[in-house]
Amino acid sequence: FRIGEIVRVLFVASRLRLRAGHVAATVLAERLSDLVVVILCVGVAVAIVPTAGAATLVVALWMIASAVLVVGALGAVRRSERARRLAWHVAGTFNDRIRTGLLEFVWSAGQLVREGQLFRPAYLGATVGMWLLYLTAY
Numbered sequence: 001f002r003i004g005e006i007v008r009v010l011f012v013a014s015r016l017r018l019r020a021g022h023v024a025a026t027v028l029a030e031r032l033s034d035l036v037v038v039i040l041c042v043g044v045a046v047a048i049v050p051t052a053g054a055a056t057l058v059v060a061l062w063m064i065a066s067a068v069l070v071v072g073a074l075g076a077v078r079r080s081e082r083a084r085r086l087a088w089h090v091a092g093t094f095n096d097r098i099r100t101g102l103l104e105f106v107w108s109a110g111q112l113v114r115e116g117q118l119f120r121p122a123y124l125g126a127t128v129g130m131w132l133l134y135l136t137a138y
């Protein structure tokens with residue numbers, strides 16, 4: 001997350017009267033879909049551009065590992081009582097309001113990933129359209 005993402009979460013949550021944890025989960029879902037697109041772009045660059053080389057491939061592998069780690073952690077919290085207890089323990093170091101927000105964030109993000117809402121046609125179309133605009137701007 002960048003500072004702009006945090007400001008966006010707070011603004012949307014207050015403006016639409018939504019819980020910040022849920023809005024933050026949607027931002028994380030957007031970043032995961034962006035990561036998938038960037039990985040695909042890097043893969044195309046490695047395949048097409050002869051000078052892309054091993055360093056670009058290493059970057060792509062790190063991005064893939066990051067995405068798998070985040071999705072795996074979210075899935076573990078949704079499926080495993082032990083992972084939920086760990087999340088509760090980690091969030092428990094904060095006050096009640098922050099703890100609740102963190103736990104809601106983790107639960108909502110896991111729900112977005114698990115239920116496949118990132119694969120809905122409208123969402124995929126918007127993501128592809130946004131990235132096409134980014135790429136044409138270059």
